[in-house]
Amino acid sequence: MNNFTFYNPVKIIFGKGEIKAVAKEIPADARVMMTYGGGSIKKNKVYDQVMDALKGHKVIEFSGIEPNPRYETLMKAVELARAEQIDFLLAVGGGSVIDGTKLIAAAIPFQGEEPWDILSKKTPVTHAVPFGVVLTLPATGSEMNSGSVITREETKEKFSFGSPFTFPKFSILDPETCYTLPPRQLSNGVVDAFTHVLEQYLTYPVNAPLQDRMAESILITLKEEGPKVLANPTDYDAMANFMWSATMALNGVIRVGVPTDWATHMIGHELTALHGIDHARTLAIVLPSLLRYKKETKREKLLQYGERVWGVTAGSEEERIEATVQATVNFFESLDIRTKLKDYDVDQETIREIVRRFEQRGVKNLGERADIQVSDVEQILTMSL
Amino acid sequence: MNNFTFYNPVKIIFGKGEIKAVAKEIPADARVMMTYGGGSIKKNKVYDQVMDALKGHKVIEFSGIEPNPRYETLMKAVELARAEQIDFLLAVGGGSVIDGTKLIAAAIPFQGEEPWDILSKKTPVTHAVPFGVVLTLPATGSEMNSGSVITREETKEKFSFGSPFTFPKFSILDPETCYTLPPRQLSNGVVDAFTHVLEQYLTYPVNAPLQDRMAESILITLKEEGPKVLANPTDYDAMANFMWSATMALNGVIRVGVPTDWATHMIGHELTALHGIDHARTLAIVLPSLLRYKKETKREKLLQYGERVWGVTAGSEEERIEATVQATVNFFESLDIRTKLKDYDVDQETIREIVRRFEQRGVKNLGERADIQVSDVEQILTMSL
Structure with missing residues (x-):
C-alpha cells in the first residue's frame, strides 16, 4: 500500500425528509446565496422545501448555472454575492451546480488578477466562503469532495481545481428529490459513478486488498441498483x-x-468542451478503448475486475480481458449510453483538434503510470470512432 | 436504508516514516502534553521519533495510562494539563491512550461538578482541548472516531462517551510502529476490529447492499491479513x-x-471491569453465544455472512448458521484467543454479579432490536461458561 493522507470533513445528512435540516446547518445570521440551475427544482418542489427551511434567513437567489458550468456565468454570481455581502452559499442541484458553487465560493474572496487563474494556472485557493449542498442528482460525487470542473465558453476549455477550503460544510442527500429525474440523467449518473470507481481501481496492484474490495463493492452495487433505478x-x-x-x-x-488513472476524464473533458457531449457519455466513449489500449499495464486489475464484478473466469487471459471490457460496454449500452464517437456524430477531425489542443497545452504523461502521451490519446480516440 | 448523518473530520496520515508530520500538524506556539502508556514507545523508538518531530514545541509528558484507562489516572493528567496551561494534546499509543486522551481533552475545560458525569450521567461535552494521535496498535479504531471507553477503578465501572468535540484533529498511522507488538496484542487487535464490524453488520437487512459489502470487505481482509501479521x-x-x-x-x-447491535460490547465491558480480561477476549467470549442465542432475529444476515465471508453454502439454514458461528470461533481460536469463560477462570458467580449490576443500573433493551433483557444476558453468558 502507498502512503496517503485522507481528510474529508463534509457532514452528510442522508434520507427522505432531511432537507429541513438546512435550517440548523446554516448560521441564523448568515446572508445566504442559493445557487441552482434551470427550473427543475421548482417543478419537483425541492425549491419550496429549501425555501421553507431557509425561512428567517436573508436569501438571494442565483439561478441559471448550466450543465458543465461556465466560468462566465459563475463570475456573474460572484459579482452579485460581493454586492450583497453574501457569507454563506447553498448549492441546490447536481454536480454542475455544486462545482460552480465551489468556484463562486473561492472566487468571492479571491485577491489575484482573475479567478480563472485558479483553474488555468492552478493558483492555490487560500480561503473560500462556506457553503452547503442540497443534492438532487447522484453522479459526480462533488457533494462530498473538494474538487470542481469548470468550462470557459470563450476558449472552450474545461479545467479542474480543488482545495481544502472547497469541501461543502454539509450535504443533504434525499433520494426522493431524484424521483423526477429524466432517464438520461439517471443513466449518466450511473455511468459517471461507475467510471469514477474504475479510474481509482483499474490501475495496477499495490497490495491494498481492502481498497480493492471496497471499490468492487461500489461497482457491484451500481451494476445491481442502476438498472432498478432506471x-x-x-x-x-x-x-x-x-x-x-x-x-x-x-x-x-x-x-x-x-x-x-484519470486519463479517461482528461480526454473526455475535451469531447464535452468541443461538442457539449454529456460528461458521462464521454467517459463511456473513452474508457473501453483506453482499457483495451492499456491492457498490458492494467492486466492484473482487469482480470480481477472481470472475475469479481462480472464473473468472467473462462478462457485465456486475453479472452477474459476482452470479455471484461465488453461486459462494461454492454452495461453502459444497457443503460442507453452509446459508446462510440460516431454515435455522437464526432469524427477524425475532432481527434485531430484534441491532439492539437493537448500539444498546445503541453498535456502529457497521463494515467497511473504517466505513460500516456498525446500520440496514445490519438490512438485511443481512433479506437472509439 | 435508514436515514443517517455521517461526519468524520479526522485527518489520517498513513504510512512508513510519517511520524515527522506531527511537526506541521500541531500549531508552532502550542503548549503540548504528550500522553502515553507504559514504556513500549521508548523501546521501539516511537518516543524518539515523536520527540524529534516536536522539537521547538513546549512539551509536557504524561505517561502511565493503563490498558482500560482509569478515570483516576486521567484526572491526574487533567490536573497537570491545567497547571501547565496545555492547549494541545498528543496521544501516542493504542486505543486506551487515545480513549484516555479524549477524556482528558474534554475534562480540562469541564465546568460541571466532576468530569465523571460525562460518562455516568452522559453530561454533554461542549468543548475540548484539540488533540492528535500517533497510533501504535491497530485495534479499537479510536484514532478515527470520537468515542471513548473509560474505567473507574473505585467502582469497577466501564462506561463510554462520545462527542463531536472529541475527534482527533489528525491521526498518524505508521505500520512500522507495530512491528514490535507482542502476539497477544496483535491477535486482540484482529478480534477487536473483526467484532466491531460484526456489531454493525450482523443485525437485520435494511436493503443497504453497499454497506453490507463494505463490512464484508473488512471482514475478509482481516480474515486474510490477520494471520499474516501474526x-x-x-x-x-x-x-x-x-x-x-x-x-x-x-x-x-x-x-x-x-x-x-453493540450488546456484545456492553456485556464484554463487564467482564473487563470485574476480571481485567482483555477487551478483545471478552468479545470473543460473548459474541458466539450471542449469535447462537439470537440466531432467529439475525437469521438473514448470519446466512449472508456465512456465505460471503466463510463460504458456508452447504446444509440446512440451521446447519449453515451453526457452521458460520463455528467458523468465527475457529478464527478467533486460530489467533490464540480463547472463547469460553472457563478459559479465563470465570464461573457462574461472575454471571450473577453482572446480572446484579445490570439490574441495579437499569440496563435493558440491548441489541439492534432492543430486545435483549437482563435475563437474556444471563442465558448468553451461561452459554459461554
Whole structure:
C-alpha cells in the first residue's frame, strides 16, 4: 500500500425528509446565496422545501448555472454575492451546480488578477466562503469532495481545481428529490459513478486488498441498483443505494494508498468542451478503448475486475480481458449510453483538434503510470470512432 | 436504508516514516502534553521519533495510562494539563491512550461538578482541548472516531462517551510502529476490529447492499491479513492492511443507514471491569453465544455472512448458521484467543454479579432490536461458561 493522507470533513445528512435540516446547518445570521440551475427544482418542489427551511434567513437567489458550468456565468454570481455581502452559499442541484458553487465560493474572496487563474494556472485557493449542498442528482460525487470542473465558453476549455477550503460544510442527500429525474440523467449518473470507481481501481496492484474490495463493492452495487433505478425511479431503496454509491465513489475512501488513472476524464473533458457531449457519455466513449489500449499495464486489475464484478473466469487471459471490457460496454449500452464517437456524430477531425489542443497545452504523461502521451490519446480516440 | 448523518473530520496520515508530520500538524506556539502508556514507545523508538518531530514545541509528558484507562489516572493528567496551561494534546499509543486522551481533552475545560458525569450521567461535552494521535496498535479504531471507553477503578465501572468535540484533529498511522507488538496484542487487535464490524453488520437487512459489502470487505481482509501479521509482524503490507482495516471498522463508514447491535460490547465491558480480561477476549467470549442465542432475529444476515465471508453454502439454514458461528470461533481460536469463560477462570458467580449490576443500573433493551433483557444476558453468558 502507498502512503496517503485522507481528510474529508463534509457532514452528510442522508434520507427522505432531511432537507429541513438546512435550517440548523446554516448560521441564523448568515446572508445566504442559493445557487441552482434551470427550473427543475421548482417543478419537483425541492425549491419550496429549501425555501421553507431557509425561512428567517436573508436569501438571494442565483439561478441559471448550466450543465458543465461556465466560468462566465459563475463570475456573474460572484459579482452579485460581493454586492450583497453574501457569507454563506447553498448549492441546490447536481454536480454542475455544486462545482460552480465551489468556484463562486473561492472566487468571492479571491485577491489575484482573475479567478480563472485558479483553474488555468492552478493558483492555490487560500480561503473560500462556506457553503452547503442540497443534492438532487447522484453522479459526480462533488457533494462530498473538494474538487470542481469548470468550462470557459470563450476558449472552450474545461479545467479542474480543488482545495481544502472547497469541501461543502454539509450535504443533504434525499433520494426522493431524484424521483423526477429524466432517464438520461439517471443513466449518466450511473455511468459517471461507475467510471469514477474504475479510474481509482483499474490501475495496477499495490497490495491494498481492502481498497480493492471496497471499490468492487461500489461497482457491484451500481451494476445491481442502476438498472432498478432506471426501471423504477420511485423505488426509494434503489435510489438511496445508487445515491450513496455515487457519493462513496468519489469521496476519497477508495482512493487511499492506491494509484489512480484519470486519463479517461482528461480526454473526455475535451469531447464535452468541443461538442457539449454529456460528461458521462464521454467517459463511456473513452474508457473501453483506453482499457483495451492499456491492457498490458492494467492486466492484473482487469482480470480481477472481470472475475469479481462480472464473473468472467473462462478462457485465456486475453479472452477474459476482452470479455471484461465488453461486459462494461454492454452495461453502459444497457443503460442507453452509446459508446462510440460516431454515435455522437464526432469524427477524425475532432481527434485531430484534441491532439492539437493537448500539444498546445503541453498535456502529457497521463494515467497511473504517466505513460500516456498525446500520440496514445490519438490512438485511443481512433479506437472509439 | 435508514436515514443517517455521517461526519468524520479526522485527518489520517498513513504510512512508513510519517511520524515527522506531527511537526506541521500541531500549531508552532502550542503548549503540548504528550500522553502515553507504559514504556513500549521508548523501546521501539516511537518516543524518539515523536520527540524529534516536536522539537521547538513546549512539551509536557504524561505517561502511565493503563490498558482500560482509569478515570483516576486521567484526572491526574487533567490536573497537570491545567497547571501547565496545555492547549494541545498528543496521544501516542493504542486505543486506551487515545480513549484516555479524549477524556482528558474534554475534562480540562469541564465546568460541571466532576468530569465523571460525562460518562455516568452522559453530561454533554461542549468543548475540548484539540488533540492528535500517533497510533501504535491497530485495534479499537479510536484514532478515527470520537468515542471513548473509560474505567473507574473505585467502582469497577466501564462506561463510554462520545462527542463531536472529541475527534482527533489528525491521526498518524505508521505500520512500522507495530512491528514490535507482542502476539497477544496483535491477535486482540484482529478480534477487536473483526467484532466491531460484526456489531454493525450482523443485525437485520435494511436493503443497504453497499454497506453490507463494505463490512464484508473488512471482514475478509482481516480474515486474510490477520494471520499474516501474526506469522510475520514485520510484513509491511500485511500490517498496513490490518491497520487500515481496523480504522475503517469503526470510523462510521460501514455504520451509515444500518441498525447496529453493540450488546456484545456492553456485556464484554463487564467482564473487563470485574476480571481485567482483555477487551478483545471478552468479545470473543460473548459474541458466539450471542449469535447462537439470537440466531432467529439475525437469521438473514448470519446466512449472508456465512456465505460471503466463510463460504458456508452447504446444509440446512440451521446447519449453515451453526457452521458460520463455528467458523468465527475457529478464527478467533486460530489467533490464540480463547472463547469460553472457563478459559479465563470465570464461573457462574461472575454471571450473577453482572446480572446484579445490570439490574441495579437499569440496563435493558440491548441489541439492534432492543430486545435483549437482563435475563437474556444471563442465558448468553451461561452459554459461554
